[in-house]
Amino acid sequence: MKSRNLKAWLWLLPAILFLGAFMVYPLVDVFVYSMEEGYNSASQTFWGTGFYNFSYVLHDPYFLQAVKNTFILVIITVPLSTGIALLISLGLSSIKKVKELFQTVYFLPYVTNTLAVGLVFMILFKKTAYSEGLVNLLINAFGGSSVDFITGPYWAKMFVLCFYTVWVVMPFKILILTSALASVNQDYYNAAKIDATPPGRIFTRITLPMISPMIFYLVITGFIGAFKAYSDAVALFGTDLNAAGMNTMVGYIYDMLYGNSGGYPSYASAAALILFAVVLTITCINLLVSRNKVQH
Amino acid sequence: MKVVLQHLTKRFPNRNKKIKEEVVAVDDFDFEIPDGKLIGLLGPSGCGKSTTLNLISGLETPTSGRIFFGDDDVTDLPPENRGVGLVFQNYALYPHLTVRKNITFPLENLKGAEKLSKEAMSAKAEEAAKLVQIDQLMDRKPSELSGGQQQRVAIARALVKRPRVLLLDEPLSNLDARLRLQTREEIRRIQRETGITTIFVTHDQEEAMSISDMIVVMKAGAVHQIGKPQEVYDRPANLFVAKFLGTPAINVFSGRVSGGKLYIGEDEVLSVNGVEDRVVWVGIRPEGFVLSKDGALRCGLEAVEVMGRDTSVVATHPSAASENIRAIISTENEIDAGSETVCFSVKPKKLFLFDVETEENIPFSC
Numbered sequence: 001m002k003s004r005n006l007k008a009w010l011w012l013l014p015a016i017l018f019l020g021a022f023m024v025y026p027l028v029d030v031f032v033y034s035m036e037e038g039y040n041s042a043s044q045t046f047w048g049t050g051f052y053n054f055s056y057v058l059h060d061p062y063f064l065q066a067v068k069n070t071f072i073l074v075i076i077t078v079p080l081s082t083g084i085a086l087l088i089s090l091g092l093s094s095i096k097k098v099k100e101l102f103q104t105v106y107f108l109p110y111v112t113n114t115l116a117v118g119l120v121f122m123i124l125f126k127k128t129a130y131s132e133g134l135v136n137l138l139i140n141a142f143g144g145s146s147v148d149f150i151t152g153p154y155w156a157k158m159f160v161l162c163f164y165t166v167w168v169v170m171p172f173k174i175l176i177l178t179s180a181l182a183s184v185n186q187d188y189y190n191a192a193k194i195d196a197t198p199p200g201r202i203f204t205r206i207t208l209p210m211i212s213p214m215i216f217y218l219v220i221t222g223f224i225g226a227f228k229a230y231s232d233a234v235a236l237f238g239t240d241l242n243a244a245g246m247n248t249m250v251g252y253i254y255d256m257l258y259g260n261s262g263g264y265p266s267y268a269s270a271a272a273l274i275l276f277a278v279v280l281t282i283t284c285i286n287l288l289v290s291r292n293k294v295q296h
Numbered sequence: 297m298k299v300v301l302q303h304l305t306k307r308f309p310n311r312n313k314k315i316k317e318e319v320v321a322v323d324d325f326d327f328e329i330p331d332g333k334l335i336g337l338l339g340p341s342g343c344g345k346s347t348t349l350n351l352i353s354g355l356e357t358p359t360s361g362r363i364f365f366g367d368d369d370v371t372d373l374p375p376e377n378r379g380v381g382l383v384f385q386n387y388a389l390y391p392h393l394t395v396r397k398n399i400t401f402p403l404e405n406l407k408g409a410e411k412l413s414k415e416a417m418s419a420k421a422e423e424a425a426k427l428v429q430i431d432q433l434m435d436r437k438p439s440e441l442s443g444g445q446q447q448r449v450a451i452a453r454a455l456v457k458r459p460r461v462l463l464l465d466e467p468l469s470n471l472d473a474r475l476r477l478q479t480r481e482e483i484r485r486i487q488r489e490t491g492i493t494t495i496f497v498t499h500d501q502e503e504a505m506s507i508s509d510m511i512v513v514m515k516a517g518a519v520h521q522i523g524k525p526q527e528v529y530d531r532p533a534n535l536f537v538a539k540f541l542g543t544p545a546i547n548v549f550s551g552r553v554s555g556g557k558l559y560i561g562e563d564e565v566l567s568v569n570g571v572e573d574r575v576v577w578v579g580i581r582p583e584g585f586v587l588s589k590d591g592a593l594r595c596g597l598e599a600v601e602v603m604g605r606d607t608s609v610v611a612t613h614p615s616a617a618s619e620n621i622r623a624i625i626s627t628e629n630e631i632d633a634g635s636e637t638v639c640f641s642v643k644p645k646k647l648f649l650f651d652v653e654t655e656e657n658i659p660f661s662c
Contacts (some may be wrong), residue, residue: 190382194355
């Protein structure tokens, strides 16, 4: 029995080594860093341990701005993108002709590079010396005055960021939802048809419950993904996100490590742990809510 | 409610788009189903029996022909206005709803004057559940039920709106052998109690024969024979029907009629009057053989299988269409398993003659 156990551990050894070195050790290290006060990365010294790093981060106006931005982004984009994706998927699954064409069109953003997409959005929204930007031209055509979406007021920038995020995450959601819709057994719809079920009721009482596990999956991964947003903001507003007031939590962590104000792994670790706590809490709430709502 | 099918035909475009020719799923189905009967649509898979059911339910529209429920022409009505109850092969119970909710689901769709109060719906659901004996399971989810119980819930859901016609698609195919016996009697009982005209589809001839008032044997979209189970068994219209009904299957020989006598090989088996001299297919039911020392049909003995209730004799004959023939004889006959040959005489009522070309039954008298 004992030798068999030994053998099992031996088989597991490569995986344990890799996971330990690249997953467990860094995680432990983050905890250690976050508790070391006054850590100097050049001299590798610190003068005490405690919760000061957390206190500093929580009082840092840049961090608070990043938290606010991240939460706004999450709260707006997750429901919006999931809802629109569901509508588009329903539309896609009810058409027969040119379905493949539309599916390809909707899937294109998924295979397009984030930064390339950011460039396109710049052209759409940015005011330059030569052009007002396509969106502003449209606003002007309808008699409105130009808005500076990239360096202008906060709400305009937030609008662009949300718009961009929704647009980028949509293809994956559409892909998942169309396949979920296609996998609902046609017999359920036939049974409902024979029982004279009106279309609205078919949707709320059959379609929605049947695909609810997939919707739930998208909401959870959507929340996690939106909390980790960073590259989208960089693509739109450049690397100095603090100055633009558009930093996100992950952006703040990155800046603390490598940005202009970089070299503060302790603050970065503390901020990372705060983000971890937030994501964990939200995911737990999601799980609790879904336990009552999601079927099977 | 009688159901009348008039020259019902359904053609599908060919799956392979290069082939222009359409697939005929149902070919000129003409039949009047009397009120309150249980009808079995029987045939091998792909024979169009399920399509026929879908045409009656309205899920498919016929290419030509009419369907009447009583005197109403329902051909152009959508399924929801036909008043049919349909039990799907996989039951199609809504997995996220309890048994009670599943059964009340059709009632909740009623509109206007037909609209029911919650209490009335619940009472109707209870009534339907009692009929199929699942009233103890009302608050369970379908996943917590056995296959047989799910089947009953599906029937209750189909019955709760008091349909004019009840349709069952392969109702027993997902059940194990024991449950199948039980459930088919249950279906018979429910049908008798409600008196609703019921049509069910099956590929299992035993299932169809055992509970149907009438069976319809189909093959490749065409109706081959309609009649009471015993009639169809005793007087098959053609070789296909004869082969399809009965277990063990009928034994087929090539034979010839000469001077009013039927020969299988060199053996003169029977005198058949009213048949001109010709070559024929001869079908003999396994129970049509009688063991007798001076029997006309001399066969090579292969094996004797003791079943307890009766004995099955596996034999060979040079004129048989299949390698072995099988006879079911009473256990009172002692048979020497060591002997090389065995002789049978034949019961005339269990023997049929078929045309070699058309495979149609050739009537004869002894």
